[in-house]
Amino acid sequence: MLKRRAKRRYLAILHSVHPYDNIRDELSILNSITKRNSELFGHISTELSSIRLIRSEQKNIIIISCLLQHIDNILPTIALIDPPLVTIVISGTLKKLRRHIQKILDNVYL
Amino acid sequence: MAQISEIDVVGIDYAGIISIDNIIYRINRKPDELTSYPYLVVCKKIEEISISSTDILVVEDFKRIEDNLKRIARKRIGLEVTISRARKQNGPNIGKWFNQIRNLYKFCKLNDYQFILSSGANSELEMVSGRSFDSILKICDIKPEQYWRDLAEWLETKYQRMVFVNA
Numbered sequence: 001m002l003k004r005r006a007k008r009r010y011l012a013i014l015h016s017v018h019p020y021d022n023i024r025d026e027l028s029i030l031n032s033i034t035k036r037n038s039e040l041f042g043h044i045s046t047e048l049s050s051i052r053l054i055r056s057e058q059k060n061i062i063i064i065s066c067l068l069q070h071i072d073n074i075l076p077t078i079a080l081i082d083p084p085l086v087t088i089v090i091s092g093t094l095k096k097l098r099r100h101i102q103k104i105l106d107n108v109y110l
Numbered sequence: 111m112a113q114i115s116e117i118d119v120v121g122i123d124y125a126g127i128i129s130i131d132n133i134i135y136r137i138n139r140k141p142d143e144l145t146s147y148p149y150l151v152v153c154k155k156i157e158e159i160s161i162s163s164t165d166i167l168v169v170e171d172f173k174r175i176e177d178n179l180k181r182i183a184r185k186r187i188g189l190e191v192t193i194s195r196a197r198k199q200n201g202p203n204i205g206k207w208f209n210q211i212r213n214l215y216k217f218c219k220l221n222d223y224q225f226i227l228s229s230g231a232n233s234e235l236e237m238v239s240g241r242s243f244d245s246i247l248k249i250c251d252i253k254p255e256q257y258w259r260d261l262a263e264w265l266e267t268k269y270q271r272m273v274f275v276n277a
Contacts, residue, residue, distance in 0.1 A: 016235055039201030075245040079229075080204055082197045084236045 007068040010054070010097040012061050012089040013078060026053060026062050029085065033064065037077040045073060054094065061088070061101060117240055119265070121150065121228070134265075136166075148269060150188075165268060166190050166226065172210045176217060185222040188264065189214060192230025193238055193246070212250040224264040225257070 015029055030053045037046045049070035054063040066074045071090070078085050088104065091097035121134045135149045140163035150165040156178055159167060166188040169175050175189065191214060196207045211227070218225040227246065229238040238246075244254040 014235065036201075040204060072245040072248055075239075075242040076249060079193055079238045079242040079246065080197050084194075084197060086235055086237055087239050087242055090241060 006050075007092070008050075008065045009068050009071050010063060010065045010091050010094050011074070011078075011087050012056070012063055012097055012101050014061055014086040014088050016060070016083060026055075029062055030064065032081055033074075033077060033085075036081050037073065040077055040080070041073045045070065049074060056101075058101065058105070063094070063097065065094075117237075139163075150268060152190075168192065169214060170195070172214055175214075179221075179223075186224060186264070186267070188224040188226045189218055190226040190228050192228050194230030194232070194236055197236075208246075208250055211246075212252075215250060215252050224260065225252075226261065227257075 013029070030051065034046055034051055037049065037051070049066045051074065052065045054065060056063045075087060078087050089097055089100045091100060119132050119134060121136050123136050133147075135147050136152045137149050138152065140151050140160075141149070151160070151163050152166045152168065153159045153164045154168045154170075156167065156175060164187060167175070167179070168190045179189075191211055196204050199207060215225045217223070227243060229236060231237045247254045247257050
């Protein structure tokens with residue numbers, strides 16, 4: 001039997017920088033995503049989505065990953081979080097995602 | 111930001127300044143004279159709807175819309191639902207919101223209105239990417255390709271109706 005790894009998608013999410021703390025804690029953003037996802041789609045779906053936090057170099061962008069088959073639950077979850085978050089890039093590899101983020105940063109001021 | 115979010119045309123409130131291309135201005139009243147910009151007349155209350163000029167009605171209470179709209183509004187008007195309102199709701203209410211979208215879409219299809227799902231953004235951070243719109247539509251049993259095609263066709267008919275003065 002072939003042992004295949006489940007496909008993942010990497011998401012770059014833009015968030016506001018808190019004026020006092022300088023940065024909204026990445027973990028608290030991840031928690032707000034998992035909490036909202038559980039509210040909307042249930043705890044089982046959230047666990048199966050296997051959401052992971054990946055460190056980002058930009059202070060107003062966080063990178064998360066989730067399983068490809070659950071991406072259509074994760075995207076609405078992110079769009080329906082208050083304070084708002086914006087998914088700016090989705091990619092199948094971290095390398096491509098980082099390259100894409102860099103391209104955006106080179107072209108526009110975020 | 112719209113480009114990053116894979117949105118081709120953005121609708122924003124008209125504040126007297128005309129900026130770049132790919133923007134449609136949202137105004138409250140049809141201008142008396144020709145304009146140098148594309149616009150859509152947006153109405154937020156069903157009581158204030160103008161039969162001749164309103165292009166979009168923002169839907170807040172779906173039940174009231176369903177009961178009253180058939181009598182007063184002309185066909186092909188856009189019925190807009192905003193994501194920003196849902197964002198502030200709790201889980202159960204968002205569940206209801208998804209169901210309302212599904213019902214509103216069916217209502218629009220049956221009665222020849224244009225269903226519009228909008229971010230309702232007041233800032234760049236409140237914008238919603240094209241891919242996220244697709245996922246929300248899928249949850250509501252709406253085919254994203256069909257939705258975007260219908261919306262583009264509807265916008266095209268609005269463009270044809272408008273006469274601009276080249277700025």
